[in-house]
Amino acid sequence: MNAEEPQKPSLAQRALAAHSAVALLASALLYIIALSGALVVVAPHLQRWEQPSAPEHDAIEPAAVEAAIAAALARDAGKSPTTHIYVRLPDEYLPRTAVTTDHASWYVDGAGRPMMREASAWTEFLLALHINLTLPVTWGMLLVGGIGVALAAITLTGVLALPKIFQDAFSLRARHEPRIARADWHNRLGTWTLPFALTIALTGAVIGLGSASVALLARSDAGGNMLAIYGMIFGEEPREDPAPAPLANTARALASLTARFPDVRPTYVIIDHPGTRGQWIQILAEHPRRLIYGESYRFNAAGDYLGKVGLSDRETGRQALASIYRLHFGTFAGLPVALAYVAMGLALCVITATGTTLWLRKRERAGHDVTRLAASWRTVVWGAPLVLVIALWARWLLGPDTPLAMLFWLMLAAMMAVAAAWPRLASDYSLQRAAAPVLGCTGAAHLAVSGLGPSPLLIVNAALLMTATVVAASAKRGVGQTERWPCRPTA
Numbered sequence: 001m002n003a004e005e006p007q008k009p010s011l012a013q014r015a016l017a018a019h020s021a022v023a024l025l026a027s028a029l030l031y032i033i034a035l036s037g038a039l040v041v042v043a044p045h046l047q048r049w050e051q052p053s054a055p056e057h058d059a060i061e062p063a064a065v066e067a068a069i070a071a072a073l074a075r076d077a078g079k080s081p082t083t084h085i086y087v088r089l090p091d092e093y094l095p096r097t098a099v100t101t102d103h104a105s106w107y108v109d110g111a112g113r114p115m116m117r118e119a120s121a122w123t124e125f126l127l128a129l130h131i132n133l134t135l136p137v138t139w140g141m142l143l144v145g146g147i148g149v150a151l152a153a154i155t156l157t158g159v160l161a162l163p164k165i166f167q168d169a170f171s172l173r174a175r176h177e178p179r180i181a182r183a184d185w186h187n188r189l190g191t192w193t194l195p196f197a198l199t200i201a202l203t204g205a206v207i208g209l210g211s212a213s214v215a216l217l218a219r220s221d222a223g224g225n226m227l228a229i230y231g232m233i234f235g236e237e238p239r240e241d242p243a244p245a246p247l248a249n250t251a252r253a254l255a256s257l258t259a260r261f262p263d264v265r266p267t268y269v270i271i272d273h274p275g276t277r278g279q280w281i282q283i284l285a286e287h288p289r290r291l292i293y294g295e296s297y298r299f300n301a302a303g304d305y306l307g308k309v310g311l312s313d314r315e316t317g318r319q320a321l322a323s324i325y326r327l328h329f330g331t332f333a334g335l336p337v338a339l340a341y342v343a344m345g346l347a348l349c350v351i352t353a354t355g356t357t358l359w360l361r362k363r364e365r366a367g368h369d370v371t372r373l374a375a376s377w378r379t380v381v382w383g384a385p386l387v388l389v390i391a392l393w394a395r396w397l398l399g400p401d402t403p404l405a406m407l408f409w410l411m412l413a414a415m416m417a418v419a420a421a422w423p424r425l426a427s428d429y430s431l432q433r434a435a436a437p438v439l440g441c442t443g444a445a446h447l448a449v450s451g452l453g454p455s456p457l458l459i460v461n462a463a464l465l466m467t468a469t470v471v472a473a474s475a476k477r478g479v480g481q482t483e484r485w486p487c488r489p490t491a
Contacts, residue, residue, distance in 0.1 A: 024373055027356040028380045029133065030147055034352060035384055036130035037200070038345025041330045041338050043127060044094035045456035047120040050392075052450040052457055054118070056095045057110040062254035065089070065097070065269060067112035069250055072099045073274060075114065079103050087250075087269040119400035122392050125408070131207075134405035138211070145208020152201035158190055186354035189347045196344040197351075203328035210321075241278030245301065248274060252303025253281045260305060261285065267294060280306075287312055291332055292322040353381045375423035376416045382431035383415045389438050432475035440468030 039046065048054075069085055076082050086100040097108050098118045105118035125134070132140025190197070248271050257266060264285035273279045281299040296309040311322040326332045330341030356377055360370045390411065391404045419426035443464030450457055 024356070024377060026147070026150070027352060027377070029143075030151060031349060031352045031356075031380060032384055033130055033133070033144060033147060033204075034345055034348040035388075036126050038342050038349065039388075040123075040126050040130050041341040041345065042456075043123055045460060046126070047094060047123045048096075048454065049446070049457050049460040050120050050122050050395075051118070052446075052453055053116070054096055054107045055109045055115045056454075057090055057097070058092075058095055060090060060097050060108075060110055060112070062251035064108075064110060064112035065254060066247075066249070066251040068097065068099045068108040068114070069269075069271065069274070070247060071108075071112065071114050072101050072106065073247065075106075076101050076103050082275075083273055085271045085274050089266055089268065091265070091267065117400075121400035121402065121404060122395045125391065125395075125404040126388075128405065129408070134409070141208040141211045143208075145205045145210075148201045148203075148205030148208055152198060152205065155190070155194065155197045155201060159194065182354045183358060186351055186358060189351050189354075193344045193347045193351070196341075197348060200328060200345075200348070203324050206324055207328060238272075238278060238280055240273055241276060242273070243277040244275060245277040245279065246275075248279050248281050248299075248301040249303035250281060253283060253299035253305075256299065256303060256305050257283050257285065257297055261297070263288060264295065277301075291326055292319060293325045293331075294322075371423045372420040375419040375426040378428055378431060379415045379419040379426050380412070382428065382435055383412055386431075386435045386438060387411045387415070389442055392442065429475055432471050436468045436472035436475060439464050439471065443468065 048056075065087055069087065072085060073082060080102070082101045082103065084102065088094075088096075088098045088100070090097050097110075097112075099106055099108055099114070100118070106114040107116050107118055109115050128134045130144075132144060134140065135143065250269055250271065254266060254269070257264070264287055266283050266285045268282075268284040270282040270284070271279060272282070279301050281301070281303070283297045283299070284294045285297060286294050290312065292311050295312040298306040298308065300306055311318060313319075330338050357374075360374050360377065364370045364374075387408050391408050394402050394407055395404060443461040446457070446464075447461045452458060
């Protein structure tokens with residue numbers, strides 16, 4: 001054999017490379033879940049920002065809700081039968097009423113008249129990205145739940161691996177050489193956000209793995225009927241009767257709820273199988289100073305009260321399950337808690353980014369060539385938020401039916417492939433210079449179109465402009481620019 005002919009990598013070397021790629025993929029998915037999670041905490045504000053011209057009102061009368069439902073059914077005439085109608089009632093975070101059927105969703109005005117199609121496709125895409133990574137729901141939630149378990153394990157083992165982590169909680173060498181500064185940011189942020197990270201990881205694991213478990217249990221014990229399994233916890237649905245009947249008396253049901261339970265605030269009205277003899281009404285209502293996402297009150301077609309599921313006052317386990325959602329998404333105690341969740345979610349992004357970079361550096365010092373992996377990772381860190389904003393522009397320019405999930409994954413995969421092929425193109429500096437103008441132009445363009453508008457719109461636009469300024473300044477100063485990654489490991 002020619003002495004100068006390069007040797008093919010051994011099986012062990014190929015397996016190690018595959019192991020590194022899988023580890024990088026897991027880190028990328030965790031980073032994307034954390035990034036989208038930090039954004040969906042303020043999903044109602046993003047929904048208003050995405051579609052700023054929708055009609056808004058602080059409250060809507062029961063008669064107007066009933067009129068909106070009748071208009072929705074009339075609009076669906078000639079289509080396949082509508083099995084459910086959902087009416088989202090206005091609140092302080094999203095002062096809009098939306099009526100959703102099996103076929104479409106529309107915003108209505110204070111009188112219940114349809115005004116415009118609900119088209120918050122980008123916000124819904126963010127929710128799907130965080131909850132199930134836009135995969136089929138069962139498998140996506142199983143994967144996200146598994147990542148939640150992994151995050152909890154990483155958090156706990158990180159504490160055990162650093163005995164002085166609490167002692168050094170306020171020792172931050174931010175201006176030291178990059179490797180030490182990055183390690184300090186990783187460890188300090190990990191310490192400060194430890195309760196948050198564990199809470200998010202465990203509640204996310206319960207939500208994801210619990211939903212997947214219900215699906216598997218339904219397939220094995222209920223003939224695939226997931227409603228039968230959920231009915232054990234959230235109440236069973238009455239038997240269907242498809243015979244035609246007048247539309248359910250929603251106005252009477254809402255008035256009855258207010259009279260019986262004056263301290264609760266209705267958030268959703270749901271009619272199952274509307275216009276049939278088997279129809280019935282559910283009203284989901286929030287309880288003040290409670291962590292449960294709400295209580296479900298049931299009414300018959302005439303609007304007579306039938307009872308409640310018991311999420312607010314029955315078994316402790318049932319109440320705990322009803323509290324996990326709000327605890328995970330930070331939808332309690334108002335805007336201060338939501339902003340704290342956003343900040344800690346972004347901190348988790350930094351922890352993931354610095355932790356993976358430290359791992360790559362460690363492998364490099366061990367003699368492995370990590371140039372292409374490092375370039376791909378930098379592309380995830382800066383490319384994921386960039387592609388999210390590009391997807392938003394696609395939704396604005398091409399309409400709400402644009403396949404945003406496909407666009408996001410294809411663009412991010414293409415950017416990672418280019419970075420792996422030409423690593424020098426994917427420096428932190430070049431990626432920051434690409435991200436800054438896109439973020440800034442998005443905020444400026446929205447501000448020009450929507451004007452000053454309500455405060456949530458101003459907050460989102462201001463956040464975009466400030467982030468663009470910080471990223472641009474960072475790129476200009478070279479702050480955050482990764483130290484040079486050699487194309488081959490050095491001795």
